[in-house]
Amino acid sequence: MTKFLVTSGLPYANGDLHIGHVAGAYLPADIFVRFQKLKGNDIIYICGTDEHGAPISIKAESEKVSPQEIVKRYHESIKQAFDDVGIEFDNFSGTSREEHHRISQDFFSNLLEAGFINKKTTPQFYDEEHKRFLPDRYVEGICPHCGEDEARGDQCDSCGKLIEAIQLKSPKSKISGNTPIIKDTTHWFLNLPKLENELQEWLKTKTYWKENVHNFIMSWLNEGLIERAITRDINWGIKVPLKNTDGKVLYVWFDAPIGYLSSTVEWAKLQGKPDKWKDYWLDENCKLIHFVGKDNIPFHTIIWPAMLMKQKENYILPHDVPANEYLSINGKKISTSKNYAIWVKDFVKYFDGEYLRYVLAANAPEKKDSDFSWEDFQNKINTDLANILGNMANRVFAFSKKYFDGVILKPIKFSEISKKVFEKSDILFEDIEKDYSEYKVRKATRDIIEIARIGNKYFDETQPWKTVKLDKAKANETLFVCAELLRKISIVFSPIIPKSMNKLREILKLTKEIDWDSLQTKICEYNIGEVKPLFPKIQDDEIKYQNELLNKIENENVELEHKDEIEFDDFMKMELRIAEVIKAESIKKSKKLLKVVLKIGNETRQVIAGISQFYKPEDLIGKKVVALFNLKPRKVMGIESQAMILSAEENGKLSVLIPDRSVSTGSEIR
């Protein structure tokens, strides 16, 4: 039996959970934990919310509430989102709890005592209007590494590199919008250069880490390790455990990973066995695995191990950090600040959380970034789950109910074609076990669906609808082989879609308790119970609606390019009037143009308008529209156009402007 301690990067308690979070650090961990539990290994899954740092205090200040209130709100919301998609932690804590403060201060004191923390006076940005220092996200500017705008004072979203706020070019205070001045302040620094050799030696043993993680670390090490400030000038956080340090707290990135330990300590206490955390953290045979998103790699592979190395207790170091890359939506980066995301709480209003689990597993950003689109979501659910697996199950259930009263018996002997199916699928079942242990969830989903595909093909080839009339035993054999595949799928698919597999097992009248070894269990008889639909299909209009919601967000984020200012007189030069469409006809040889006759007062004007794709002639007749009348007449396809009908354009689609009350033709627009 192997012992594991699994963690996922602590989500920040300043916002809700979106599907990119789930795909990055939580679903892969949850699947791994569920798999290891099936294997009978000793494993606990620990997490909690990250409740300190500038993002939370900034949000609290902008909403004029306490940081505690922000933390409470999002801790609850995040916890609910995890429940909704079936992410099951053994403990879910939070870093503003007392125990965490105590343990974090101990970490600091131990490192200081061991000579790995230096105190230094350093220049910092300072907002003169608000009389305060501007750490981390309190300042934004141009990234010194990649030149991208809007880099934050702690890390650049664009290139992923860590930034010392002071390095930002063209800095701006987030509080006042002013350019900050530079002022000296005192901080404590983790002496990473002093630990470099030891870290290098340790990292050399990690030959089995994922390639993307390895590459990230190498680029970091090649740049050389520098001393990193581990304190900040803000009030929200863990007090520096030294005298005369008012207004200084531990940097959130120093205390956050300690949350893995403090959450385990809390878990042990809740178990009524306060020392039980030691069975994991102090047992050198326990494998500590940190699931994180790509931006968290340096903290978990360099800074956090460095912190652990110099403690009084002999803590285990990370065994693996299987970090994932990013998930984008429709090819665009998820952005919480622009609200461009699919939030879990919204997703579960429309679809089952299991569907999200399946699609994010099948499309996991394991080696490179991957993309989510609603079309792909619909396609994966309807094809893989409904048409392939669901269809196979339904055929077996319906057929056995119709001809065998739902009772399927093990044949005395299997035919060659059945033996082949077992052989082929057994290889895949072994592959799936390997996939899970190597965090290859994408491949696991492919292998599982492949088994269902084999089952369908076998059903087609053995033609039970024919054999049932000639040789009933043959039809029974087909059903038994398929039922065996379904039973095994219900085991190996359960780390990814546990609820659905439980449903499948209920129909097959199998026990709820499962383990990996039961793949080998010998079954003599299946008895099909009440059949329930396993995977309802997703309809086109559901996807259309979700895309409309996404488009709405995108349009709200469009950055407008403004034109030069004009004088009021310039505006008054335009003769804009209400006019009635009295005639409209399409123009032969043109898909885009309509010939429209407008009436204003006692005059009529002929207009050539490029709206034929959006309006039929009969839709326009009788409508009162807005038109520009003193535009120089011009010829379009040889026909004179004597005015211009105004319309709003959105993604190339035109909508004609119509006044919101009835007004007489000729009325002027101003």
Ligand SMILES: [Zn+2]
């Ligand atoms: Zn950058």
